[in-house]
Amino acid sequence: MITFDYPGFLLLIALLPPFIFLRHFWKGRGGRLSFSFTIWEKEVFKPGIYITKFILFSGSFSLWFGILLLMVANASPSIVTREKIYMTRGIDIMFVLDESPSMAGKDFLPNNRFEAAKDVIKMFVLGRDHDPVGLVSFGEHAVLRVPIGLDYEHFLEHLKDLQLMELGNGTAMGMGIAVACLHLDKSTAKEKIIILLTDGDNNAGEIIPESAAYIAAAMGIKIYAVGLGGTGEVPLEFKDPETGRIYRGMYESSYNEEILKELSDITNGRFFQALSPGSLDTVLSSIDSLERTEKRTRLNIKTKPIHRELILIGFILILYDFFLKKWIFREVL
Amino acid sequence: MSARPDSFLLFFILIPVLFVLVKRYWRGRSDLAAIGGKWRSGLLMDVFFIKWFFSSLFFILFVIFSILALAEFTGSGRITTESSSGIDIVFTVDISGSMLGTDIYPSRLKRSVDMISALIENLPEERFGLVVFKGSGIRIIPITEDFSAISSALPYLGPEMFSSAGSNLEDGIFTALNSFTAGEERKKIILLFTDGESLSGSTSMSAEYAKDRDINIIIIGTGTDSGVELYTKSGEPVLDEAGEIVVSRLNSMLLRNLSYADNITYLDISAPSVLSDSLTIINQQLESAVVFDQKETHYRFFLSVAVLFLFLYISVRIFPWKNTF
Amino acid sequence: MNNLELFSRIKNLPLVSSKLVDGFLAGNYRSVFKGPGLEFDEVREYSDSDDSRFIDWNVSSRLGSPYTKTFREERELVLFLIIDVSASLRTGTGKVRKKDAAAILSSLLAFSAVHNNDRVGAVFFTDRIEKWVPPRKGKKQVFRLVEDMMDIKPGGRGSDLGHAIRTVYESLHRRGICVVISDFRVPPVWRELALLGKKHDVIALKITDPSDFNFPVSGLIELKDPETGATIFGSGRFRKFRREYREFWETNDIFWKRECLRRGVHTLSVSTEDDPVKELLKYFSSRRTR
Numbered sequence: 001m002i003t004f005d006y007p008g009f010l011l012l013i014a015l016l017p018p019f020i021f022l023r024h025f026w027k028g029r030g031g032r033l034s035f036s037f038t039i040w041e042k043e044v045f046k047p048g049i050y051i052t053k054f055i056l057f058s059g060s061f062s063l064w065f066g067i068l069l070l071m072v073a074n075a076s077p078s079i080v081t082r083e084k085i086y087m088t089r090g091i092d093i094m095f096v097l098d099e100s101p102s103m104a105g106k107d108f109l110p111n112n113r114f115e116a117a118k119d120v121i122k123m124f125v126l127g128r129d130h131d132p133v134g135l136v137s138f139g140e141h142a143v144l145r146v147p148i149g150l151d152y153e154h155f156l157e158h159l160k161d162l163q164l165m166e167l168g169n170g171t172a173m174g175m176g177i178a179v180a181c182l183h184l185d186k187s188t189a190k191e192k193i194i195i196l197l198t199d200g201d202n203n204a205g206e207i208i209p210e211s212a213a214y215i216a217a218a219m220g221i222k223i224y225a226v227g228l229g230g231t232g233e234v235p236l237e238f239k240d241p242e243t244g245r246i247y248r249g250m251y252e253s254s255y256n257e258e259i260l261k262e263l264s265d266i267t268n269g270r271f272f273q274a275l276s277p278g279s280l281d282t283v284l285s286s287i288d289s290l291e292r293t294e295k296r297t298r299l300n301i302k303t304k305p306i307h308r309e310l311i312l313i314g315f316i317l318i319l320y321d322f323f324l325k326k327w328i329f330r331e332v333l
Numbered sequence: 334m335s336a337r338p339d340s341f342l343l344f345f346i347l348i349p350v351l352f353v354l355v356k357r358y359w360r361g362r363s364d365l366a367a368i369g370g371k372w373r374s375g376l377l378m379d380v381f382f383i384k385w386f387f388s389s390l391f392f393i394l395f396v397i398f399s400i401l402a403l404a405e406f407t408g409s410g411r412i413t414t415e416s417s418s419g420i421d422i423v424f425t426v427d428i429s430g431s432m433l434g435t436d437i438y439p440s441r442l443k444r445s446v447d448m449i450s451a452l453i454e455n456l457p458e459e460r461f462g463l464v465v466f467k468g469s470g471i472r473i474i475p476i477t478e479d480f481s482a483i484s485s486a487l488p489y490l491g492p493e494m495f496s497s498a499g500s501n502l503e504d505g506i507f508t509a510l511n512s513f514t515a516g517e518e519r520k521k522i523i524l525l526f527t528d529g530e531s532l533s534g535s536t537s538m539s540a541e542y543a544k545d546r547d548i549n550i551i552i553i554g555t556g557t558d559s560g561v562e563l564y565t566k567s568g569e570p571v572l573d574e575a576g577e578i579v580v581s582r583l584n585s586m587l588l589r590n591l592s593y594a595d596n597i598t599y600l601d602i603s604a605p606s607v608l609s610d611s612l613t614i615i616n617q618q619l620e621s622a623v624v625f626d627q628k629e630t631h632y633r634f635f636l637s638v639a640v641l642f643l644f645l646y647i648s649v650r651i652f653p654w655k656n657t658f
Numbered sequence: 659m660n661n662l663e664l665f666s667r668i669k670n671l672p673l674v675s676s677k678l679v680d681g682f683l684a685g686n687y688r689s690v691f692k693g694p695g696l697e698f699d700e701v702r703e704y705s706d707s708d709d710s711r712f713i714d715w716n717v718s719s720r721l722g723s724p725y726t727k728t729f730r731e732e733r734e735l736v737l738f739l740i741i742d743v744s745a746s747l748r749t750g751t752g753k754v755r756k757k758d759a760a761a762i763l764s765s766l767l768a769f770s771a772v773h774n775n776d777r778v779g780a781v782f783f784t785d786r787i788e789k790w791v792p793p794r795k796g797k798k799q800v801f802r803l804v805e806d807m808m809d810i811k812p813g814g815r816g817s818d819l820g821h822a823i824r825t826v827y828e829s830l831h832r833r834g835i836c837v838v839i840s841d842f843r844v845p846p847v848w849r850e851l852a853l854l855g856k857k858h859d860v861i862a863l864k865i866t867d868p869s870d871f872n873f874p875v876s877g878l879i880e881l882k883d884p885e886t887g888a889t890i891f892g893s894g895r896f897r898k899f900r901r902e903y904r905e906f907w908e909t910n911d912i913f914w915k916r917e918c919l920r921r922g923v924h925t926l927s928v929s930t931e932d933d934p935v936k937e938l939l940k941y942f943s944s945r946r947t948r
Contacts, residue, residue, distance in 0.1 A: 006633075012640075019644065022651045030384075030653035032882035032889055033369055035869075036746035040785070040816040040885055041845045045906050047890065047899050056878075056891060067643060070399075074636050086516050130516050134479070147482035149460075150514040151475030183479045300518065304545075308337070308403065311636060315399045318643065319346065322392065326353045330877030330895060332361045333384055333650060333658070360877060367874035368881075368892065370751045372758070658882075 003303070005076035013071050020064055031333055056329070059321040066317030073310035078303040087296040090131035092148050092189040094180040095121055097137045098198035098228075099164050100171045104238035105199065105229055105253055108277045112237070113228045114164050116277050117197045120284045121159060124195075125152055127288060130295065134183060135159060138176035140168030140204045144183050164238050172205030173198055177212035177263070181219055192221045193291055195284075196263070199228040201256040209259050213266040222269040224287050225260035229253050230275045336630060340403040350396060354389045361385065373657075380657045384649055391646035398639035405630040420520045420619050421476050423462040424449050424483075425509040427527035427555075429500040430492045430571070431581040434528065436561035437603060444602055445526035445555055446487045451608055452524070453480050456615065460519070462512045465490060468497030470508030500530060506539040510548060520618040521548040524611065526602070528556040529584030540594050549618060550597045551611055556583030557603060701725045736793045736834030737771035738858070739764045739780040739803075740826060743788055743810055744817035745884035746843050751869040752930045759865050759930045760839045761807045766938060767837055768800045779830075782806065783822035784814035790825075793834075815885045817843060823850040827857065835859045841866070842914055843885075852921040862918050864911075864927045871911075873903040 004010065022029060037045040097117060108116035125133050133155050134148035145162065146155045177194060184192045194216060202209045216223055236251040257273070264271040270290070274280035325331040335341070361381060369377045426432075426449075432442040453461060463474040463483050471494075474483050502525075509523045523543070543550055560582030563571040570578040585601070592599035598614055600607050701717050704724035717725040741764055747756040754762075764780065771778045772795065779793030780803050789806055791799075819840060826836060827850070836858045838851075854860050876894040883889075893899050911927075918925045928937045 015644070019647060019651075023647055026651070027887055028653055029651050030658055031650040032880040033365070033658050033892075034745075034749060034884045035368060035881040035892065036749045036841070036843060036884055037881060037890060038746075038883045038886050038888060039843045039845070039910070040744065040746070040818070043910075044883075044886070044888060045890070045903065047893075047902050049891070049893060049896065049899055052893055052896065052899075053891065067640065070636060070640050070643075074633055074640065076633060084516055085518050132477075134477075144482060144485075147474060147477040147479040149462075149475045149477035149479070150516070151462075151472075151477075151512065154472055154475040154512075183482060186479050186481065188478060307632065307636075308405065311399065311403055311632070315403070318395075319350075322350070323353065325878065326357055327349075329893065330357070330360060330364075332357075332364045332877050332879040333381065333388070357877075364874075364876035364879065364894075367876050368751060368869070368879060368894070370749065370755065371753045372750065372755055 001080045002077050003080050007075055009075040059324040062317035063321035066314040069310045069314030073307040076307055078305040081302045083300040084297050085300045086130045089189050091291055091293060092132050092184055092187045092192040094134040094184055094194045096176040096180050096194055096196045099137045099139050099167060100200055101165055101169055101238055102200050102251055104164055104236050105234040105251055107229050107234045113199055116280055118159055120280050122156060124284045124288060136176055136180045137162060138172045140170030140172055142172050142175035142179040144179055147183055148187055165240055170204030171200040171202055173202040174207040174209040174212045175205035178207045181216050184221055194221055194223045196223055196225045199255050209263055213263045217267045223263050223267040224269045225264045226272045226274055226283055227255045227257060227260050228274055334407050336405040336407045340400055343400045347396060358385050376657055380654045388646050388649040391642045395639050395642040398635045402632040402635035402639055405632050407630050418518055420459045420522060421513055422459060422522045422524055423464055423509040423512045425464045425505050425523055425525045426490055427500055428465045428490055428492050428494055429467050431528055431530040434556055434561040434581045436557040437555060441528055441555040446490055455612055464509045466501060466505030468499040468501055470505040472508055472512055476512055476514055503536055503539050510543060523550045525550060525552045526555055529588045530581050536591055544596050551614055552588050552599045553602050554583050554585050554588050555602045558583055701727055735776040736832055737776055737778045738830055738834050738836045740822050740838045741780055741782050742817050742840030743782045743812045744784045745815040747841055748884060750867045750930045754930050756841055756865040756867055756930055762934045764839050765804050768803055772797055772800050781822055781826055782810055784812045785816035785818040786814045787825055788812050819844040820847040820850045823854050827854050837861045837863055839863045848917050848921060851923050855922045860923045862923050862925045866927050866929045868931055871904050871907050873900045
């Protein structure tokens with residue numbers, strides 16, 4: 001947005017049209033030499049110098065536009081930017097996402113569980129306002145994908161690149177929670193939460209989920225555990241990222257509801273069950289509404305004067321006209 | 334005092350302007366005699382001289398006053414303060430092949446990594462990000478308080494991280510500039526580790542952009558002026574087209590030139606005080622709730638006069654002097 | 659050239675014009691312009707001194723004694739000048755304007771006529787009739803004409819030659835010689851010229867200027883047409899501009915000559931650069947030899 005310190009001086013622009021008229025259209029203007037080139041009431045000599053005329057027009061246009069810029073600059077314009085400054089620290093949100101092969105279960109049509117989970121995480125993050133987010137994924141091992149931070153762009157990029165089975169064939173849920181806790185340790189946030197999305201039972205890793213949950217509880221981290229899919233047989237289809245082979249089959253789905261409940265109970269969080277894409281959305285939005293803090297913000301107004309740029313451009317345009325006409329076209333006057 | 338003394342260089346434009354005006358006078362006389370006719374040449378010459386004299390005078394005055402307006406003479410300033418609540422530092426590391434040069438022990442890259450670790454340890458309260466660049470820049474770690482994330486990434490820095498030849502400093506700086514997140518009043522610093530070898534991309538744009546956004550850049554030059562022969566990991570020398578072993582040198586000239594902008598500082602990694610110097614700069618940013626005075630400049634007076642002369646210049650032409658032209 | 663200079667030059671013209679008359683106008687005037695020739699007056703009784711060739715045998719046989727025809731010197735001619743004083747003649751790149759050249763030429767013609775004891779009249783026109791000077795004899799009349807030419811402040815700017823010719827055609831009953839002195843930057847007047855040519859001898863005298871065909875090589879300058887006030891960019895720097903300019907006016911000139919000749923109107927172009935006396939002499943001598 002542009003503001004002017006002396007907007008009254010913009011009124012001087014009203015001088016331009018009369019001057020343009022006088023200079024280019026007034027019948028009695030000077031600067032013209034009387035020279036007969038018409039046949040009375042019959043014919044006028046009209047030279048076909050269209051390119052020349054166009055170049056001359058560009059010169060005159062830059063002259064008047066340059067003057068306009070100078071007059072605008074005279075009103076002392078500046079660009080005002082308003083930046084929203086958050087006075088309060090947001091909630092740290094660490095997503096812990098299962099990427100074991102069972103997440104390929106196709107009961108979240110049209111997607112599989114994994115893609116559905118990624119989609120809702122994306123929606124969730126885009127809905128947050130200045131809350132640092134991070135991402136841990138686990139299979140046989142657990143790895144920090146994105147450290148806690150406000151760089152949503154970076155977060156979403158990495159979330160998109162996440163693939164099934166990259167971390168082996170297993171469900172190290174406990175490790176996932178532990179890694180998340182480890183990386184939340186340095187955080188200065190008052191409130192930290194882990195959102196765990198899984199569809200299986202802990203079957204790998206050196207740390208069992210319960211002990212990881214106790215660590216989290218000790219650090220004041222809440223765990224929201226989301227169980228994906230129902231019980232029963234689900235069709236399965238995924239591509240092994242290493243060999244590129246496509247696996248298909250049926251899979252007896254069953255996640256350990258008990259453990260997830262326990263995890264959330266230990267850390268004062270909550271357990272949710274998401275059987276369908278719709279219910280997953282609801283689950284995430286309820287977490288979203290549970291974890292809201294009041295944010296104090298203020299507007300930081302920055303003004304950047306731009307008169308210098310305008311003067312410079314105007315000056316160059318006027319000189320362009322000058323050199324074009326006086327030097328290139330050798331204008332007599 | 335002029336806030337933009339470099340504007341005075343524009344006075345050189347007066348030389349071609351005067352040249353053109355004087356030439357116009359002599360040629361204008363002969364042109365007028367040819368078209369206007371000899372029977373009234375006396376009158377034409379009189380009118381032409383008067384019109385030429387005044388329009389030239391007014392145009393020259395316009396040029397002079399425009400330049401004075403651009404020079405922005407400063408008056409009494411008003412002081413504004415800016416508070417900040419911490420620092421975001423983005424470490425930007427050149428990982429081109431030349432960074433493996435061993436003229437700095439153990440290697441340019443390793444020493445840079447060590448320095449980053451040391452800085453992180455010394456600044457426990459701040460947030461950090463990590464960007465590496467070769468042919469293009471890549472954000473490895475976004476700005477985060479979780480410095481263990483950076484610490485764990487540091488050992489893996491090296492030319493083999495991704496394949497894109499060259500050393501595009503501009504893209505590196507831009508990637509770093511875009512790593513900063515909005516919404517907080519934190520000071521922003523880019524710590525750039527590079528040997529300045531075979532850089533591509535124009536850096537002036539990014540420097541200007543950084544200045545606009547109040548981002549400070551500390552350039553740490555890694556390497557020595559004498560340079561070192563480059564070897565691949567397997568110990569074979571890197572050869573150029575002529576079959577000579579490539580010698581990589583620190584291009585300190587280029588990096589020092591960059592630091593003429595007042596938001597850019599240049600430090601040499603081989604200097605013993607490099608760590609403390611950079612810490613000092615960082616802490617200065619942190620402690621001084623930066624005070625800068627935005628001075629009112631007197632450009633408007635000069636600009637108004639310049640515009641007035643421009644209108645007079647145009648009016649001289651418009652006015653049909655002695656009904657002649 | 660200011661009016662004073664011009665006037666002093668015109669004052670010296672009688673001498674030149676007498677040369678013009680002495681050289682070939684006397685006697686040849688009529689043969690150049692086909693003229694009415696000798697005019698029959700009356701018959702009277704033949705005396706010995708009379709030329710026997712002129713005996714009117716019809717009358718002699720009827721009356722029984724020789725009678726001879728007598729002839730009167732042919733009736734004095736009227737030289738009528740149709741002079742363009744439009745704004746386009748107030749230009750020119752040489753030492754004299756077209757208007758000055760027109761003044762010199764018309765005075766020269768007027769002096770010649772007066773020398774020959776003919777009557778001379780004139781009409782000054784722009785887009786209207788500015789002044790009408792009825793034909794009279796005598797040097798006084800010439801000076802009056804010259805003065806009018808100097809002092810005339812035209813009310814109009816354009817040049818409506820057709821209107822002027824029609825007026826002359828309607829008001830001039832006696833057969834005479836009409837000279838149209840103009841730059842011929844006028845709307846087509848061929849019909850009027852043809853009409854006038856039926857009654858009088860017509861000479862179209864075109865005043866030209868070197869800049870009529872060759873635009874001077876010069877820098878950019880805005881040109882204002884003195885008649886219409888229209889503006890163009892005169893860019894004599896560009897060959898294309900100069901070529902188009904020359905083509906435009908040369909075409910116009912060729913067309914003018916052709917159309918005049920087709921209607922039995924003699925044409926003569928006199929440039930402001932040339933000596934008008936020489937040009938006139940040259941013209942008349944070339945006419946005579948034809």
